[in-house]
């Protein structure tokens with residue numbers, strides 16, 4: 801078996817006023833926030849799904865059910881720590897990950913360094929292993945109408 805495996809993650813959350821806006825492990829100042837059973841951190845969710853997919857371990861909802869009251873409002877950083885434990889227990893380490901967040905406003909570029917620092921700490925990997933990119937959807941679709949946020953991530957893991 802090849803020592804390298806890749807995985808992919810995709811996720812969407814609604815944006816509504818009256819919710820905190822957690823993204824990439826940090827809280828953004830905005831008049832809307834992401835809605836979900838957990839803290840709805842879409843970037844962490846796609847990272848978890850890419851890692852789990854790479855290890856062929858299903859997805860985040862399989863391990864942390866959105867029906868389980870135990871995970872209500874949970875900090876997604878805890879879920880990411882659990883996922884890293886799972887892939888390391890299976891003998892893998894992160895090679896690198898590359899992610900894209902689709903959001904109309906606010907501009908994410910100023911926040912990306914803080915997100916990378918936070919996620920590297922949570923995952924116990926080098927910041928250089930984590931790429932975060934941001935794009936708008938040019939005012940099209942649910943992202944463009946500021947109704948939601950979407951994210952994508954690919955991750956490469958390797959057998960230690």
Ligand SMILES: [Zn+2]
Nearest residue numbers: 811840842845
């Ligand atoms: Zn999610």
